Amino acid sequence: MKALTWCAPYKVSVEEVPQPKILNQRDAIIRVTSTCICGSDLHLVDGFIPFMKPGDILGHEPMGIVEELGPGVDQSKIRVGDRVVVPFMISCGECFFCRRQLYSCCDNTNPKSSIGEAMHGQATAGVFGYSHLTGGYAGGQAEFLRVPFADFNLQKMPQEFTDEQLVFLTDIYPTGYMAAWQCDIKPDDTVAIWGCGPVGQFTIRSAALLGAGQIIAIDDEQKVPERMQMARDGGAITIDMHDEYVYDRLMDLTGGIGPDACIDAVGMEAHGYTAIESLYDKVKTNLFMETERPHAFRQAAMCCRKGGTLSVPGVYGGFADKIPLGAIMNKGLTIKTGQTHVHRFVPELLEHVKQGRIDPSFVVTHRLPLSEAPRAYDMFRAKEDGCIKVVLDPAA
Incomplete structure (x- = not known):
């Protein structure tokens, strides 16, 4: 599959990489339909977050369609074919912090917690595409994405809205x-x-x-x-x-x-x-x-x-x-x-969209193919062509 990979500070590249597979029983694979460039991604590309490795896949603002589910996923909550957004913080939904709706502090989703403990005293939850400080997970600027704890993390979305009206429920x-x-x-x-x-x-x-x-x-x-x-x-x-x-x-x-x-x-x-x-x-x-x-x-x-x-x-x-x-x-x-407790706010914010109080697509200035992601990063960093928010299309 195509994915945007980190190569070195100030250098990213769209490469062919292996397609993700189900690794754990509660995993899902989604086909990404829209994914965004975030200002936080620039911190990685510009070298301000030092825990990146060449080949790491970037991106933490994806949405798409569920393609495959692990055998342990609760299918009363999520099914193959569902349209979903993926919160950028990965949460288990069951630990001390998740029970208190402090989802970005989840204790069970950062497999490289020793780095966070050394840097900050305690580690954050895992984050998609955001360095080995937050677990080293592959990101969502790709054609497909593996999502752990899928029946908790995937947020099912209605069909009547465009991707641009929903995708920002992932983060911003x-x-x-x-x-x-x-x-x-x-x-x-x-x-x-x-x-x-x-x-x-x-x-x-x-x-x-x-x-x-x-x-x-x-x-x-x-x-x-x-x-x-x-x-x-x-x-x-x-x-x-x-x-x-x-x-x-x-x-x-x-x-x-x-x-x-x-x-x-x-x-x-x-x-x-x-x-x-x-x-x-x-x-x-x-x-x-x-x-x-x-x-x-x-x-x-x-x-x-x-x-x-x-x-x-x-x-x-x-x-x-x-x-x-x-x-x-x-x-x-x-x-x-704090990093955002996305899961806590999605139902309330989706209701604002449904009631017409806000149309989140107002912020989109550019939609480009994933293949043009390196140029999009340069444009976003330099704020060229009135660029405020870029949505990438993996299928284009």
């Missing part, structure tokens, strides 16, 4: 929703969101679904005008970090108090507000003295009102410098983070 729609949901939004709250990429766009719309009084989105108008316009289309006031001093503008918009909730939807590859800050983080990461560029987090912590909430859907992998712990502690901020 629940991720944006959980980021806003963690803030316990009240009707008069101001929510500020750093980053207008795909996750940021779903965070904006999720904050609106949850009733935020004012939504503010922060990004660079000169570099990504199409993302800023999409944010405005979603109901956000925008701040251009290139031409406006973000802190002052947020104080103006909140009567000098600051936002009730600040959401870092950027993560480890943020660019600093000043050239000095950007240079500092770049030098430190190049020397392996730091693994992040946490500018968005730093600024969010400084801007958030006293007693407010910092929510972090942006991906971080290791260690960061110059975190303003004094501001966080003295202002009494609450920090809520």
Whole structure:
């Protein structure tokens, strides 16, 4: 089958690889009909996550049709021929954490947990196509995908919607929703969101679904005008970090108090507000003295009102410098983070789609054949041709 493989930092290639097989009784094989490029994939390709091996298959946002089931799959829940989305976090549904709906913390799906334990104290759940830190699973930027614990992980979908309306239930729609949901939004709250990429766009719309009084989105108008316009289309006031001093503008918009909730939807590859800050983080990461560029987090912590909430859907992998712990502690901020507990939110978010409250396909700017994935990665990284979100078609 065709699959997109990691070769080396900044190099990926579509190759012929063996088709996956049933390995465990609760496995399924799906034929992938749509799969997406995520901003988190760039962290792997750009070398920020060091646990990749040549030949690893990328991708964690696939959907498709069930082709084969292992003998232990509960067929009252999933059958051959079902149309399904595949949450990017792999969960067993039965462990201590899954019973508490903390599905991204599952204890039974990361076979290489020793790496996560050494890096973070405890390992996360397994993740499709996201390095050996999260289990070394083959990813979904391929024609076929093996899914463990299929009767729990596969989420059955209705037929009346397009792939583009459903595929983002794998990751970025629940991720944006959980980021806003963690803030316990009240009707008069101001929510500020750093980053207008795909996750940021779903965070904006999720904050609106949850009733935020004012939504503010922060990004660079000169570099990504199409993302800023999409944010405005979603109901956000925008701040251009290139031409406006973000802190002052947020104080103006909140009567000098600051936002009730600040959401870092950027993560480890943020660019600093000043050239000095950007240079500092770049030098430190190049020397392996730091693994992040946490500018968005730093600024969010400084801007958030006293007693407010910092929510972090942006991906971080290791260690960061110059975190303003004094501001966080003295202002009494609450920090809520985590990989997304996708399974918890899929039924609720699908209902929003069914009721017409949101059409997730708004974020798609490009649909390309899987064979053009390397070019699509380059375009997505460089933000060329107004690229915000790429959907890949393995059958094209």
